Amino acid sequence: MKQSVVIATNDPLVVNPLSQVLMKKDWCILITKSKIQSILNILDREIAFFVLDFELPNNSNIDLISIIKSIRPRLPIIVLSEDASFNTRRKLAKAGVFYQALKPIQVMEIEQIIGAIEELSSKEGEVNEEIAH
Numbered sequence: 759m760k761q762s763v764v765i766a767t768n769d770p771l772v773v774n775p776l777s778q779v780l781m782k783k784d785w786c787i788l789i790t791k792s793k794i795q796s797i798l799n800i801l802d803r804e805i806a807f808f809v810l811d812f813e814l815p816n817n818s819n820i821d822l823i824s825i826i827k828s829i830r831p832r833l834p835i836i837v838l839s840e841d842a843s844f845n846t847r848r849k850l851a852k853a854g855v856f857y858q859a860l861k862p863i864q865v866m867e868i869e870q871i872i873g874a875i876e877e878l879s880s881k882e883g884e885v886n887e888e889i890a891h
Contacts, residue, residue: 767811
């Protein structure tokens with residue numbers, strides 16, 4: 759079964775490099791421009807991780823992260839942003855964000871992030887298997 763990822767953005771400069779890496783790994787990519795649709799996708803499917811473009815307009819992005827964390831507390835969230843300020847990084851860390859990537863994103867960085875998520879989920883699977891025995 760393909761692993762799925764939700765990408766919330768309206769920026770083709772975000773979608774293109776992410777898609778390039780994820781399609782090589784045969785992931786199912788769900789792209790949305792809507793925060794509500796992001797939540798619905800996370801509720802409807804087993805998602806490996808969520809990518810949020812912090813430039814997505816409308817309501818507070820931190821509120822969206824809080825909602826997603828209340829629904830799926832262990833879901834890795836990657837935030838893409840041009841803001842590298844200490845205040846933003848602190849808010850994201852406090853909200854439980856797995857990683858903040860600065861825009862423009864690079865293919866090599868995406869590959870490393872996805873590799874870390876894959877390793878994390880394989881270790882979780884090993885722990886769950888041990889608990890079952």
